[in-house]
Structures are given as structure tokens and as C-alpha cells.
Amino acid sequence: xxxxxxxYIMLLKLNFSRLLAxxxxxxxxxxxxxxxxxxxxxxxxxxxxxxxxxxxxxQYELIALTLGYNFFIGIxxxxxxxxxxxxxxxxxxxxxxxxxxxxxxxxxxxxxxYIGYANFIRSGIAGVAxxxxxxxxxxxxxxxxxxxxxxxxxxxxxxxxxxLWLAVSTLMIWSPRLSNxxxxxxxxxxxxxxxxxLVLETPYTFFLVFFPLTLIISVPMKVLLHRPLGWDLALLxxxxxxxxxxxxxxxxxxxxxxxxxxx
Numbered sequence: 001x002x003x004x005x006x007x008y009i010m011l012l013k014l015n016f017s018r019l020l021a022x023x024x025x026x027x028x029x030x031x032x033x034x035x036x037x038x039x040x041x042x043x044x045x046x047x048x049x050x051x052x053x054x055x056x057x058x059q060y061e062l063i064a065l066t067l068g069y070n071f072f073i074g075i076x077x078x079x080x081x082x083x084x085x086x087x088x089x090x091x092x093x094x095x096x097x098x099x100x101x102x103x104x105x106x107x108x109x110x111x112x113x114y115i116g117y118a119n120f121i122r123s124g125i126a127g128v129a130x131x132x133x134x135x136x137x138x139x140x141x142x143x144x145x146x147x148x149x150x151x152x153x154x155x156x157x158x159x160x161x162x163x164l165w166l167a168v169s170t171l172m173i174w175s176p177r178l179s180n181x182x183x184x185x186x187x188x189x190x191x192x193x194x195x196x197x198l199v200l201e202t203p204y205t206f207f208l209v210f211f212p213l214t215l216i217i218s219v220p221m222k223v224l225l226h227r228p229l230g231w232d233l234a235l236l237x238x239x240x241x242x243x244x245x246x247x248x249x250x251x252x253x254x255x256x257x258x259x260x261x262x263x
Contacts, residue, residue, distance in 0.1 A: 055197035069193035074123025
């Protein structure tokens with residue numbers, strides 16, 4: 001565990017050196033990330049312009065939910081999404097072979113070797129905006145314990161969405177050309193900015209498959225909004241545990257079928 005941490009610190013330094021070498025790419029990524037964050041806020045403002053309540057959530061609570069989602073997804077994209085973008089490339093061009101030969105867990109390396117620092121800035125801005133919005137517009141008092149509990153649940157939610165992305169991306173071990181699956185996951189993950197009631201109240205049963213995604217930010221934000229959690233936290237932990245164990249098993253199972261670039 002300590003060795004993995006040491007390697008990850010080294011990866012952080014290498015990625016920061018790459019940032020300094022290609023500053024224009026960093027500023028472009030930052031601009032795109034901030035624009036997407038702003039677009040999500042504009043979208044929720046448009047949707048709630050005439051409707052002051054949405055499945056039991058007020059307009060201001062939905063705005064807070066969107067700001068919280070930007071905080072969450074900024075962390076996720078900063079840590080993981082670039083790695084999943086490169087997943088098919090690693091498989092198709094045999095780079096996965098070299099990762100499997102290294103004295104470290106290949107899942108660790110393929111999941112964490114790239115870091116998107118620009119997304120962390122988006123997350124930081126969204127975090128400050130969330131705090132200001134909750135305390136100034138909703139007049140809520142946030143204690144250190146609540147913020148710590150919020151961050152703990154965010155960590156659990158990160159594990160869940162990472163596990164989901166990993167399970168889907170693992171399919172590319174059999175067919176690297178399925179790289180559009182990652183593009184699909186960007187859209188699917190955006191469902192996390194909506195409350196679970198949106199899926200539960202829909203007349204189409206198919207959408208229930210997306211129910212776990214609606215917990216990733218609504219559960220931690222309920223802590224800050226002083227809303228009762230009910231069974232939501234237990235459900236989040238249940239889905240996180242299940243998806244994490246499944247994705248780990250599925251990754252190992254897929255590697256048994258991997259025949260390397262020469263195969």
C-alpha cells in the first residue's frame with residue numbers, strides 16, 4: 001500500500017511537469033471544464049425557471065445539487081477520466097502488456113497514471129460556490145462535522161462511479177474499438193446531477209438501471225441541505241460495494257482472455 005502511494009506521488013509530479021511543459025493544453029482543458037460546469041448550472045436554471053419545485057426539491061436545492069455535482073465530477077475527471085479515455089489505446093497498441101509486466105497492480109496503473117489538474121480547479125471553484133450558495137442564499141449553517149461527513153460520502157460515491165466506468169471500459173479488452181463506450185459514460189454520469197425521484201417517478205422502467213447514479217451527489221448534498229437521508233446512504237454503500245467487487249472481478253476475468261497486442 002505504501003509503495004502504491006509512493007508511485008502515485010511520483011505520478012502526480014510527472015503529470016505536473018507535463019502541465020508546465022504544455023501549458024496551452026492545460027488552459028484549454030480548464031476553459032472547457034469551466035464551460036461545461038457553467039452550462040450545467042444554466043441548464044438547471046432554465047429547467048426550474050417556471051417550476052419552483054421538482055419532485056420535492058426546491059429550485060434553490062436543485063441549484064445546490066448542480067453545484068455539488070460540479071464539485072464531485074471535477075474530482076472524478078481530474079483523477080480518472082483521462083485514463084479511461086486512453087484505455088482503448090493501451091489495449092489496441094499493446095501498452096497494456098507493459099503495465100501487466102510491472103511489479104504493480106495493472107488496474108492501479110491504467111486507472112491512475114494521468115491526472116487532469118484543470119478539473120481540480122473546476123472542483124475547487126464549485127466547492128466554494130456550493131458553500132457560499134448554501135450559507136448565503138439558503139441561510140444554512142454548516143458545521144465541520146457536516147462537511148467532513150459530506151466529503152466522506154463523496155469518497156464513497158467516487159468509488160462507485162469509478163467502479164462503473166471500469167466495468168464498462170473493461171469490455172474494451174475484448175474489443176478495443178468500443179472506445180465510444182467512454183463517450184457514452186460521460187453522458188450517463190451526468191444523470192448524477194438529478195435527484196433519485198427523477199428516475200423513480202419516470203413511467204419507463206428501463207431508466208431504473210440508472211438509479212444508483214442518482215445517489216452519487218444527492219446523498220452527500222442532503223447532509224449539507226439538512227434533509228433526512230433515510231435509506232439513501234445505505235443504498236449508496238450497497239451499490240458501491242457491489243459495483244466495486246464486480247468491477248474488480250470483471251477486470252481479472254477479462255485479463256484471462258487478453259492475448260496481448262501480438263495475439
